[in-house]
Amino acid sequence: MSLAVVHSRALDALRSPPVTVEVHLANGLPSVTLVGLADTEVKEARERVRAALQTSGLEWPANKRITVNLAPADLPKESGRFDLPIAVGILAASGQIDLAKLADFEFAGELSLAGELRPVRGALAMALAAAHDDSTPRRAMVLPAESAQQAARVEGQRVHAARHLLDVVRALQPGESAEPLPLAQPQPEPSPAAWPDLLDVKGQAGAKRALEIAAAGGHGLLMIGPPGSGKSMLAQRFGSLLPPLTPQEAIESAALLSLHAQGSTHRWGERPFRAPHHSASAAALVGGGSPPRPGEISLAHHGVLFLDELPEYPRPALEALREPLETGKVTISRAARQADFPARFQLIAAMNPCPCGQLGSPLQACRCSPDEAARYQSRLSGPLLDRIDLQVEVPAVPLATLAQSPDGEPSERIAARVALSRERALQRQGVLNHALAGDALERHAALDAAAAAFLQSAAQRLGWSARGYHRVLRVARSIADRAGNEAIALPQIAEAIQYRRVLVLR
Structure with a gap:
């Protein structure tokens, strides 16, 4: 088979949309063409992948025209996260690993020239997207060990850790000869740091x-x-x-x-x-x-x-x-x-x-x-x-x-x-007091007649905007909560007003 399809993910802000890495081997002048709106870092993967395969003792397809397509074509791709899926695609298209097993995994990782896997940014965002993306089948992830420890914190998402390209190759061998990759374990939670008192x-x-x-x-x-x-x-x-x-x-x-x-x-x-x-x-x-x-x-x-x-x-x-x-x-x-x-x-x-x-x-x-x-x-x-x-x-x-x-x-x-x-x-x-707005603010920060009259008088005298008026209500609600009072009384309103004084100090 001269065509291999590998699954991966890009980063778009906090989203991580799926990316299909298609690798095709054809007869012709030896070359590597990478298409699909790839950034400079992604285009440099050609040299990293070639060196990683050769130094790892794997076969680089000689006398072949290699075309790598990152789909969808209109989604920008950046960083070295596509090194591993490109390498896996070349190995599958050249028959060095089992092509059928690729459908069960998503790959991401940067390769060193020696074939070692380096961590990538956004591993946790990628795992969150994979766990909650209903548009794609649920697949396990294969990530560098450091990134896999982060991604393993996402509940319900299977994440495998790999330290070298050869670890991935051995796991994707056909039949009983495969050596499964270990499941990643979350980073141990450290003891809480002591804030200054x-x-x-x-x-x-x-x-x-x-x-x-x-x-x-x-x-x-x-x-x-x-x-x-x-x-x-x-x-x-x-x-x-x-x-x-x-x-x-x-x-x-x-x-x-x-x-x-x-x-x-x-x-x-x-x-x-x-x-x-x-x-x-x-x-x-x-x-x-x-x-x-x-x-x-x-x-x-x-x-x-x-x-x-x-x-x-x-x-x-x-x-x-x-x-x-x-x-x-x-x-x-x-x-x-x-x-x-x-x-x-x-x-x-x-x-x-x-x-x-x-x-x-x-x-x-x-x-x-x-x-x-x-x-x-x-x-x-x-x-x-x-x-x-x-x-x-x-x-x-x-x-x-x-x-x-x-x-x-x-x-x-x-x-x-x-x-x-x-x-x-x-x-x-259901929310903290700073987020109260609209009807919820009027309902939960209601004032009695004396407190309402005092607040309105202060707002007119100090020239507050509607935003300032509502923020004083929210602060008064917090002061009342601290005191354990269900209703906001005049003392809480008076204290909240003091926290919005004129800036100039004389």
């Missing part, structure tokens, strides 16, 4: 309470204060207040991280904590490239995105956050293709109130003019600030407080209250 931060009782409310309701938080007041320490300890990821959340987070780098680069089941430098571009935050890849906001899916020195980020990068903060997803559009990535993250941001950082500080005098402070704060647009639920001041800590023993509560105790508040919200409405 919130008890390490001395003072800042108000900021700690705001962190607890943000964790309970899934709200975004902006901390404003002078340098050295503890903003970064607070942000780095925010993850210790959040509950562990659910199995579904862990799969989604790991699938996105698998698109970003080869092999396992994260600790399974832990909430991501991404802290890009303030020089990051809009493409680095949102994602981009060709083909599109996820940015920091998608890699923080179900986790925390910490943006320190918020006004120092490029304006386009900050404005690109507005839509994901509202919708929980990001769409990257290019001339040739479009990609959707989830981006349900909690934004924790920190900033100084002015260029010198001492505006409003009782410890040092501010060296900035009012115009300089106003220009600095105006780097954050009104629409962006409107989408951040809590904005709190983190004042400078007096030296006397630093000399005292730690005060407050440990993260473990606060996390227990956060988990209880989240459970109340999920049992009542």
Whole structure:
């Protein structure tokens, strides 16, 4: 048989559509032609596959015209994941392995010149697609060992691990001579990493309470204060207040991280904590490239995105956050293709109130003019600030407080209250409070007459938008859940209003 059909998968954002690798051997001048909208990395597979077969002691079809078609032809293909299916197709078309066995497997893997299999990006996304794709028959997957460990976490999907091309060849021999590939086992789950404890931060009782409310309701938080007041320490300890990821959340987070780098680069089941430098571009935050890849906001899916020195980020990068903060997803559009990535993250941001950082500080005098402070704060647009639920001041800590023993509560105790508040919200409405909208918001955040009148008066006096009004309701709902109250009372509304004060500190 001079024609072989091998099954594989491409990557298209978080999707992994099926790809059929067709290999045909014909008489003619020796050549290798690769068609099917292949990227440069895929076209280079010709040399890698040739060297891998020859160094592994396998026969390279001499005096044959080899045509490799990657179908569908209009789907872009990139990376070295097609090395293994191309090699398997050439071996099957030349009669060196059993052609009939190819229908039961999907192959992906990059080949070294010595025939060793190297891990590929997106193994978890490929396994998820194979397990839930009703348009194709269910097939087992053959992947490099490191990638197979990731893919094996998908329930119901059979994944075989191979370390060398010869392992695959021996498994595809006809009859009893075949040596089956071992089933891949998931990577062992490491012991959870210890987050820094919130008890390490001395003072800042108000900021700690705001962190607890943000964790309970899934709200975004902006901390404003002078340098050295503890903003970064607070942000780095925010993850210790959040509950562990659910199995579904862990799969989604790991699938996105698998698109970003080869092999396992994260600790399974832990909430991501991404802290890009303030020089990051809009493409680095949102994602981009060709083909599109996820940015920091998608890699923080179900986790925390910490943006320190918020006004120092490029304006386009900050404005690109507005839509994901509202919708929980990001769409990257290019001339040739479009990609959707989830981006349900909690934004924790920190900033100084002015260029010198001492505006409003009782410890040092501010060296900035009012115009300089106003220009600095105006780097954050009104629409962006409107989408951040809590904005709190983190004042400078007096030296006397630093000399005292730690005060407050440990993260473990606060996390227990956060988990209880989240459970109340999920049992009542099925989503966390930050996601309440429409009729659900009116029903679950209903106010009595006194609280409603107070909130309306504050909204008119402070000039809030409809978005700001609704976000105060959501924060008040989280404060009430923390207190164990079913109804939102006037004290909760008053506290929620305090978290949306004017940015300028005097």
